[in-house]
Amino acid sequence: MRIVLTGATGKVGSRVSRRLLGQGHSVVALVRRDEAAQEVRRLGAEPALGDLRQPETLRSVVARAEAVLHFAAFFRGATEAEARAVNLDGTVALARACVAAGVPRLLFASTTMVYGPPRERPAREDDPVAPTGVYPASKAEAEHVLLAVPGLVVHVLRLAFVYGDGDSHLAEALPFWRKMEAGERIQLVHHADVAQAFVRALGEPGARTGRIYNVADDAPTTVGEILQTLGEEPSPEAAAPAGAWGAIADTTRIRAELNFRPSIPTLWAAREAGAL
Ligand SMILES: NC(=O)c1ccc[n+]([C@@H]2O[C@H](COP(=O)([O-])OP(=O)(O)OC[C@H]3O[C@@H](n4cnc5c(N)ncnc54)[C@H](OP(=O)(O)O)[C@@H]3O)[C@@H](O)[C@H]2O)c1
Numbered sequence: 001m002r003i004v005l006t007g008a009t010g011k012v013g014s015r016v017s018r019r020l021l022g023q024g025h026s027v028v029a030l031v032r033r034d035e036a037a038q039e040v041r042r043l044g045a046e047p048a049l050g051d052l053r054q055p056e057t058l059r060s061v062v063a064r065a066e067a068v069l070h071f072a073a074f075f076r077g078a079t080e081a082e083a084r085a086v087n088l089d090g091t092v093a094l095a096r097a098c099v100a101a102g103v104p105r106l107l108f109a110s111t112t113m114v115y116g117p118p119r120e121r122p123a124r125e126d127d128p129v130a131p132t133g134v135y136p137a138s139k140a141e142a143e144h145v146l147l148a149v150p151g152l153v154v155h156v157l158r159l160a161f162v163y164g165d166g167d168s169h170l171a172e173a174l175p176f177w178r179k180m181e182a183g184e185r186i187q188l189v190h191h192a193d194v195a196q197a198f199v200r201a202l203g204e205p206g207a208r209t210g211r212i213y214n215v216a217d218d219a220p221t222t223v224g225e226i227l228q229t230l231g232e233e234p235s236p237e238a239a240a241p242a243g244a245w246g247a248i249a250d251t252t253r254i255r256a257e258l259n260f261r262p263s264i265p266t267l268w269a270a271r272e273a274g275a276l
Helices: 011-022 034-043 055-062 080-101 134-146 174-179 191-203 223-229 252-258 267-273
Strands: 002-006 026-031 046-049 067-070 105-111 153-159 161-163 188-190 212-215
Touching: 002 011, 011 026, 011 034, 011 191, 026 034, 026 055, 034 046, 046 055, 055 080, 067 080, 067 191, 080 105, 080 134, 105 134, 105 191, 134 153, 153 191, 161 191, 174 223, 188 191, 191 212, 191 252, 212 252, 223 267
Parallel strands: 002 026, 002 067, 026 046, 067 105, 105 153, 153 212, 161 188
Antiparallel strands: none
């Protein structure tokens, strides 16, 4: 399949690209710079220059795509204006380019952070979203707009915290883990299973349009276990969980509809498989 992918230089997009190429798909990667073009060429993808903030560059990039996988985003360190310009306006521009170029479907990488504060049970896809913060708010708005674009089949994949495959993401978030209670639980998903989810969504015949799927592994991990994995001991006085269902999303739908089964079901499994 000819797939156009945005965000191929990022943590998630680079690893999904590698796996798609390994499965024999052809990948065209939207890149903003010549150095990035070389980087994606080394992966085996074909670079196409463009920028989500320059809508006029996008139509030729997506031309002839059988599907667009949209990972590009601006969130770490972005101001509200920057986050909205890329994550919302850029996403809308990409969807318009897809419609104009006759691309049949788009898969959007979103986040389980759109659910916001803890609720009485794990968050389900049809629950109202309540994002707190600029980044999840821009993602939630983009989802809402995308799902109403006529002539384009859109699937939204809401990802838990992504890790593994040599990604330093867990370690980069150390200051964040250190501030949390050791017993608080976080939902993770390994890069291998993000790729699995997107591949399964691609294989979806399209009968169900506008589907949203939570994508996470099988067992929420405690912050204490994450700290231990990173070689730190949690502080003994910080042990009480803040809320049983905080940041936990229900994965029943993706299991039932796409037959998704995490190949790396827990952080422990990743540790034991040498897949961190
Ligand atoms: N990582 C996670 O734990 C996680 C969890 C939930 C959801 N997600 C979602 O997964 C996606 C990928 O996340 P990530 O962690 O891989 O992010 P990342 O490492 O920060 O990568 C962001 C990518 O977006 C590209 N980009 C930024 N602004 C752009 C623009 N104006 N035009 C074109 N491309 C642009 C960057 O390209 P340059 O190299 O040119 O800067 C880079 O390839 C995001 O949509 C995010 O919301 C990630």
